[in-house]
Amino acid sequence: MPNRIRSHVLEERSLAFxxxxxxxxxxxxSFSKDYGIDVQVELFTENGDRTGIRFYGQVKATDNDVSDDVLRLDRSHFEYWSGHTDPVALFRYFDTTKQLQWCWLHDVDWLMKPGNESLDVAGLLKTWNIAISPTEVEKYLHARRQALFEPLIPPYEITIEQLDNNDVAPVIAAKIASKIKSKSFKVLPREMSIGHFQLIFAPNKIASSYSGLPGFVFHHKEKLTEGELVEHALLATFLCACRYERIIFARSLASVSAPLLYRAAGEELRLQFFDAMIFSLGLMSAVEMITPLLNGEADSSLPWFIFSTTCAASSWRYGEAHTWSALLESWLEKPPIPENIGPFAYNxxxxxxxxxxxxxxxxxYSIAIAKDATYDRRSYFWSEYGAANFEIGNFEEASNCYKKALTLEDSSENRWRLGDTLFNAGQFAKASEQLQIALPEVGERNRTYVELLLMVCNELREVWGLESQTGSPIEERDMDVLQQYTSAMNEGEIIAHLLPLMNKNAIDGCLNFNAGVLASRDGYYSIAAYRFLTCALKQRGDTEAWVNSIMCALNSGNAYLAILSAKTAHFFVGEEFLPWALGMMPGSPQIPAQIADSWRSLMTELVESFEQDRTGSEEIPVLRIHTPDGTKVFHLGNNNMG
Known part of the structure; x- marks a missing residue:
């Protein structure tokens, strides 16, 4: 029989206690298995009614005395506890003296230093007082629920707590209240209230939290003055409010304390401060409030630089892209910093x-390079300038831009985009060359499209003998040639019949769609698949062209072409493509049963990856800033809050 170990005895005694x-x-x-949580405590009223309020408990029992106790908890456990929606309490049971100590784990985890993997919490525990502690727990849990689930209306309570022997919480509370100067805020020591927001002061640290949820921690090596402590504390509260989207509170605080918050942010947190101001006030109001602060700097070029880059990111993230564009247009007419007119135009x-x-x-972009010649030496500028020309059909100019980008940075991204442009300009051989070079290095995000484009270029060269063409417009009388098509033609005759039109404009959308219809009608599915696909690549939102290309690829037995087309179609067309991909399988008897079954199976497996691919492939705006230390790249989809 196995022996009963001491830890099991202590565990039972601690739960009984x-x-x-x-x-x-x-x-x-209590839980039968310990994954870092031992108990769940549910609160009822004195009448036995449920309240829906609960908290979790982690129980640690020991034979040690309180005076010489050590209790180290590792970082991974703190991360696990902080992930719970309900708060987690730590209970330390001393079996020898029958004592209980406790703390909220969210009250102590922030004290762990950034480089440490564990924290000794023994000195942070407080004695459980049977007459006082339950009331303290209930009061906190009720206040937390109210703060989380009820509208946050003034007066907003901010609680101050001091974690050292200096009882200065009342003094700090009074100082903060005097700085805010608004009846909307109520600042109190913790002994008097458990507020919506908490500020905890410890040696060399200031922490903020919202109803027990982690906020911000400031570490400061140098001793701060009382004024600096107050400013940093308010900034921590402001950033915490934005993190949990308490916009009304954040807006009120920003409106009365913007200069103070700006000063506290300094250089290190300036970007976070700017982002929070835009989030809480809106772009235009934030600009109106921050502009005087920037202009008051002895050297405002760097703060303005940081502010403008933050505006670019935040406006995209918070749905104010149109407002940001209008603001930049006004800055071009009357630039706050004349030497920055080039970057303003680029943004x-x-x-x-x-x-x-x-x-x-x-x-x-044209204004940007005219006002700032340094853009001529930046590959990313020419790539973005090329994209603008590409999208409006200026393929020759777009091609020149991508070639310039490629001379500055020989990247697969620049190369395949040049290949795409050459394809649209009718330079099929040159496009194929660039795409072949780029394909081995292209990331997963763009590989499907590049491979599909290369297959179309090769089909135009190998089947139709087309290396390049000027791409003359297809006229109505040219389409009459299609009416001369007869079912008696074999595949070679069909190619010969369509070749004059293909020689004129092989990537005209209307021509290719109609040619695909005629070829598929008589079972020449390979020709039809590429004609529909070429139309789809030119008219990217054309669901019918994509669907027909995939159907014909399957009928021809080319499942690989169908798969590439399906993934690309979902990117360009979106949700309306999915029902067909999953359930509207073509019933043509020409499709081999094995290919049809494989297609259905593959579509079932890929539907989730379709969604992921589309999300990951969205063109998130990218901001690239040239600095003396090199080019900085910011993906505007990243959230700076928190």
Whole structure:
């Protein structure tokens, strides 16, 4: 028989002791397996009614004395506990003296230093007082629920707590209240209230939290003055409010304390401060409030630089792209920093491009390089300038831009985009060359499209003998040639019949669609698949062209072409493509049963990856800033809050 180990005895005794010292209205649910949580405590009223309020408990029992106790908890456990929606309490049971100590784990985890993997919490525990502690727990849990689930209305309470022997919380509370100067805020020591927001002061640290949820921690090596402590504390509260989207509170605080918050942010947190101001006030109001602060700097060029880059990111993230564009246009007419007119124009180009306003974006990029010659030496600028020209059909100019980008940076991205442009310009041989070079290095995000484009270029060269063409417009009388098509033609005759039109414009959407219809009618599915696909690549939102290309590829037995087309179709067409991909399988008897079954199976497996691919492939605006230390790249989809 196995021996009963001491830890099992202590575990049972600790749980029994909890039941003894907890109120009768608290129901303890213990867990048979310990994954870092031992109990769940559910609160009832004195009448036995459910409240829906609960918290979790981690129980640590020991034979040690309180005076020489050590209790180290590792970082991974703190991360696990902080992930719970309900708060987690730590209970330390001392079996020898029958004592219980406790703390909220969210009250102590922030004290762990950034480089440490564990924290000794023994000195942070407080004695469980059977007459006082249950009331303290209940008061906190009720206040937390109210803060989380009820509208946050003034007066907003901010609680101050001091974690050292200096009882200065009342003094700090008074100082903060005097700085805010608004009846909307109520600042109190923790002994008087458990507020919506908490500020905890410890040696060399200031922490903020919202109803027990982690906020911000400031570490400071140098001793701060009382004024600096107050400013940093308010900034922590402001950033915490934005993190949990308490916009009304954040807006009120920003409105009365913007200069103070700006000063506290300094250089290190300036970007986060700017982002929070835009989030809480809106772009235009934030600009109006921050502009005087920037202009008051002795050297405002760097703060303005950081502010403008933050505006670009935040406006996209918070749905104010149009406002940002309008603001940049006003800055071009009356620039706050004249030497920055080039970057302002470049940012305007990026903003307009992210909205699909390509003609205007092209004009803004033109102004940028005219005002700032350094853009001539930046590969990313020529790539973005090329994209604007590509989208409005200026393929020759777009090609020149991508070639310039490629001479500055020989990247697969620049190369396949050049290949795409050459394809649209009718330079099929040159496009194929660039795409072949780029394909081995292309990332997963764009590989499907590049491979599909290369297959179309090769089909045009190998089947139709087309190396290049000027791409003359297809006229109505040219389409009459299609009416002369007869079912008696074999595949070679069909190619010969269509070749004059293909020689004129092999990537005309209307020509290719109609040619696909005629070829598929008589079972020449390979020809039809590529004709529908060429139409789809030119008219990217044309669901019918994509669907027909996939159907014909399957009928021809080319499942690989069908798969590539399906993935590309979902990117360009979106949700309306999925029902067909999953359930509207073509019933043509020409499709081999094995291919049809494989297709259905593959579509079932890929539907989730379709969604992921589309999300990951969305053109998130990118902001690239040239600095003396090198080019900085910011993906505007990243959230700076928190």
């Amino acid at each position: 909890l039941r003894e010292v907890f109120p009768d209205s608290w129901v303890i649910h 305007l180009g990026n903003s307009l491009a992210s909205q699909g306003r390509w003609e205007e974006a092209r004009e803004a």
